[in-house]
Amino acid sequence: MAQPFPVAESKSELEEGAVFAPRFDSQGLIGCVVIDVRDGAVLMFAYMNEAALRLTLETGVAHYWSRSRQNLWRKGDTSGQQQKVKEIRTDCDQDVLLLKVEVSGDGGACHTGRRSCFYRRLASGRNGVTLVFDEG
Amino acid sequence: MAQPFPVAESKSELEEGAVFAPRFDSQGLIGCVVIDVRDGAVLMFAYMNEAALRLTLETGVAHYWSRSRQNLWRKGDTSGQQQKVKEIRTDCDQDVLLLKVEVSGDGGACHTGRRSCFYRRLASGRNGVTLVFDEG
Numbered sequence: 001m002a003q004p005f006p007v008a009e010s011k012s013e014l015e016e017g018a019v020f021a022p023r024f025d026s027q028g029l030i031g032c033v034v035i036d037v038r039d040g041a042v043l044m045f046a047y048m049n050e051a052a053l054r055l056t057l058e059t060g061v062a063h064y065w066s067r068s069r070q071n072l073w074r075k076g077d078t079s080g081q082q083q084k085v086k087e088i089r090t091d092c093d094q095d096v097l098l099l100k101v102e103v104s105g106d107g108g109a110c111h112t113g114r115r116s117c118f119y120r121r122l123a124s125g126r127n128g129v130t131l132v133f134d135e136g
Numbered sequence: 137m138a139q140p141f142p143v144a145e146s147k148s149e150l151e152e153g154a155v156f157a158p159r160f161d162s163q164g165l166i167g168c169v170v171i172d173v174r175d176g177a178v179l180m181f182a183y184m185n186e187a188a189l190r191l192t193l194e195t196g197v198a199h200y201w202s203r204s205r206q207n208l209w210r211k212g213d214t215s216g217q218q219q220k221v222k223e224i225r226t227d228c229d230q231d232v233l234l235l236k237v238e239v240s241g242d243g244g245a246c247h248t249g250r251r252s253c254f255y256r257r258l259a260s261g262r263n264g265v266t267l268v269f270d271e272g
Contacts, residue, residue: 003264015248020258020265033169033178040176042169045232057258057265089272091253092246096181098254110228112151117227118234122156122193128139129156129193136225 002054008094015092023095024050029065030097034109037086037100043109044117046075048097060085062101080105138190144230151228159231160186165201166233170245173222173236179245180253182211184233196221198237216241 008014008021024030029047036043048056052063052072062075062083076082083101090097103109110117120131144150144157160166165183172179184192188199188208198211198219212218219237226233239245246253256267 018256018267018269020267031167031181033181035178040178042171042176042178042234045167045169045227057260087272088258089254090256090258090267091181092248092250092255096253098178112228114228117232118225119228120154120226122224122226124193131154131156131226133154136223 005050005053014094020090021094022053022090022097023093025095027067029067030095032064032097032099034062034083034099034101036107036109037102041116042118043101043103043115053097056085056088056099062099075109076104079108079111081108083109141186141189150230156226157230158189158226158233159229161231165203166231168200168233168235170198170219170235170237172243172245173238177252178254179237179239179251189233192221192224192235198235211245212240215244215247217244219245 006019006021013019014021022030028049032046032048034044035041046064047067049065052065055063062085064073064075066073082104085099085101087100088097108115120133121136122129123132142155142157149155150157158166164185168182168184170180170182171177182200183203185201188201191199198221200209200211202209218240221235221237223236224233244251256269257272258265259268
């Protein structure tokens with residue numbers, strides 16, 4: 001068994017330390033913002049549990065935890081859109097990760113087939129807020 | 137009282153519809169990836185509850201829900217780093233938002249004074265994973 005990740009002992013260690021002490025939520029998950037290393041475009045947002053994070057670190061290929069299917073998956077196993085992880089960052093309080101990835105296949109990340117999951121923007125109009133499809 | 141946000145009636149309406157039907161989690165929150173409209177840099181990740189989202193839509197200035205303080209706050213009220221919201225996007229299943237913002241003040245978003253909360257990257261070494269400070 002791998003050692004568990006360290007737990008930061010203080011706010012200052014958490015925010016200003018060099019120890020990677022990821023904070024998983026009450027469901028054991030940590031959120032990940034995934035961007036394309038080529039141009040910084042935000043591709044998707046997904047979750048990792050501890051095992052997914054370890055596998056990602058060990059293999060260099062993004063693994064996530066699916067909340068809907070309740071299982072660990074290696075991104076791209078069905079879609080072919082694997083994500084080679086070029087860099088991982090943590091935020092100040094270490095409860096969100098930022099992944100810079102190189103996407104294989106057709107370069108998409110969204111299960112709908114689109115490059116990014118954020119393919120709709122909010123537009124305010126007479127009838128309230130609607131969604132407009134564009135690549136942004 | 138404002139009308140509640142609509143609830144999507146099907147997966148296809150949720151993912152391929154023009155109805156904005158944000159999905160708040162069991163705590164009534166929705167996650168927000170916040171990027172700088174100038175260059176797309178990822179600045180922070182925060183949460184909104186329904187009231188924060190409404191205020192953001194109505195005023196064009198970012199409001200969030202603080203999970204640690206358990207209150208609604210207008211970003212920048214103490215730091216001066218207000219965020220003018222230039223665009224909001226939703227992801228495929230409408231449980232994460234992407235905000236493109238223009239930051240006032242010194243252009244920072246992190247409570248530590250840095251521009252971005254993601255000021256540390258993971259580095260693998262002999263002693264496991266450590267954090268390296270850089271602006272990435």
